[in-house]
Amino acid sequence: MSQIKNVFNFNAGPAMLPKEVMEIAKEEFLNYQNSGMSIMEMSHRGDHFQDILDKAELNLRKLLDISNDYEIAFFPGGATLHFSSIPQNFLLENESGAYFLTGVWAKKAKEEATKLGFKTEILYDGKDSNYTHIPNVFDESLLKNHKYIYITSNNTIYGSRFIQFPRASNIPLIADMTSDLLSRKINVNDFGFIFAGAQKNIGPSGLTVGIIRKDLLEFPKKPIPVLLDYKVYFKNKSLYNTPPTYSIYIAGLVFEWCIKMGGIEKLEAINEKKAQLLYDFIDNSGFYNAPVEKNARSTMNVVFRLNDVKLEKVFNEEALKNNLVGLPGHRDAGGLRASIYNAMPIEGVENLIMFMIHFQENNK
Amino acid sequence: MSQIKNVFNFNAGPAMLPKEVMEIAKEEFLNYQNSGMSIMEMSHRGDHFQDILDKAELNLRKLLDISNDYEIAFFPGGATLHFSSIPQNFLLENESGAYFLTGVWAKKAKEEATKLGFKTEILYDGKDSNYTHIPNVFDESLLKNHKYIYITSNNTIYGSRFIQFPRASNIPLIADMTSDLLSRKINVNDFGFIFAGAQKNIGPSGLTVGIIRKDLLEFPKKPIPVLLDYKVYFKNKSLYNTPPTYSIYIAGLVFEWCIKMGGIEKLEAINEKKAQLLYDFIDNSGFYNAPVEKNARSTMNVVFRLNDVKLEKVFNEEALKNNLVGLPGHRDAGGLRASIYNAMPIEGVENLIMFMIHFQENNK
Incomplete structure (x- = not known):
């Protein structure tokens, strides 16, 4: 068998x-636990899959220290569906949700609530800073009339994140943690509902993990589409209908891997180190720059530019030749971005930095 | 490497x-087209995945002879989501959909429309026949005030199917084809919207294929959750948000396999043969019986009972020892069921029949 080429993605x-x-x-793949079948081919009501589901939940609880006050579910599809589900589950006609617009995804979540006829308030809009800033303080008295506070904990596109989360007594905090769940220690008890699309730190696309405080399942609501109803989903333990079984299996393997790696604190330390290496190099280079404010920088998505933006296209072409793939920024933001999730080894970041040094030498 | 045991699922x-x-x-799995990466790890906006998506669509068009009057999309999640999407996409306040309740899934689809506040009419209810009958004739004049006719083409749970589909001039026929799409020749032009959860004849669970007549995307509707809006989904060619990329890849491989097998007509002939073998054996056994009327029997899900129902539990235990898995009926229906989709080779059916003969000998 030929050697697989060493790509950093x-x-x-x-x-x-x-x-x-x-x-x-x-x-x-072809033969799960000597069953003669792939997991992909097995019934979601059978023992093998139930065991996978139970273990995945247990390991996620262990990793994030999730108490029995919280339910866990595995949803099909991506995080965007929840932009619709959230207001429908937690708001009645004259109630409102409060949104921090720190990036594209939060903005879409807010717009979806508005489109569906719900009241919302914008507590912060990052547009003026081109999403390079994250608010660290806010006035709790603003929140008293809201049913929830909504944030995106880490902004995949702009490479920023909340270092500390907004809090208000008695108002549940809802967080889209798609791009940083499992990357850093959080206190789940600070949140009402956490959801995360799997395709960053968890597993394949087409799966979203949800963690909800049980009492929130009892919020009164109008009839809503059955699969957008959190009560239906959580109470049926992800098995109201056929779940994305294979993706849940992969997520379960990833949870086991996280435990073997030493748990979230250990992964967080590695993530801090990888990000710090890269940001420090960029800041000191005099050739590259990182637009996000230092106290708001993501450890997952390192967004950067070349001082000479015209060189960015060539930079990416050369990077590809060096087996460094996926570096162009999001189409809404432009520039460059290195996503360095849990699975990215430090060697990947070192290779990127070495390439950046050479590129700088050759183009200064 | 040890031999994988020969299981029929x-x-x-x-x-x-x-x-x-x-x-x-x-x-x-680990190295798609010498990219050094798994497809599971690749961007949904990259060339590799776009190529997979384009080919999957093209091959599905070829297999089902789908004209350019129709759009194709790959949805995340299962068919149940569409029970909510359908009335929301196709009905306004005083409009109604007409439902044939030939099984559990059609009933759930109808109930979901009702729950969401839409008007529906039941054109047929199979409850009285315990879902063993499918109507072959119906009065077209009943339909004139409806915006769509809704059917489940094949009933996975009860093992029945429409041999011919209801039609009404100018009223779109909507069909949940989860358990028989790709198993038999259909004329797509007879339908307004076809949808099918993948986990039978198409691929892994967590994926649904949709085929829609373009003009139906222009139906007026109220604001609805963005991912339930067919216009958003189809116009963005399955890429409004991150799709379940790996599942689409597997579906694409299945479409290629269907073409290699000789296309739908060839698969249908094999399916007819497999089902006929099994039904004929059951009908002539004097020991087993198939409850569904002969002109409504599914070729995909062969539901059967033992004349002595008390023996069914032992039957299944013995079957498992003979590497014949998945034979218990659905928890709503009981009894036994052999699902013999496209991927089930005729040897699987032959093995099952041989086992049934021996079981009968030993228990008569």
């Missing part, structure tokens, strides 16, 4: 998955 | 996939 998602996970999945 | 879905497809997928 900086795609924002679907993204690199841990090598060890992919190797186990390949090994078990 | 009669699960109703997730179900057996073609062996050749699974072997290609395993071979390419």
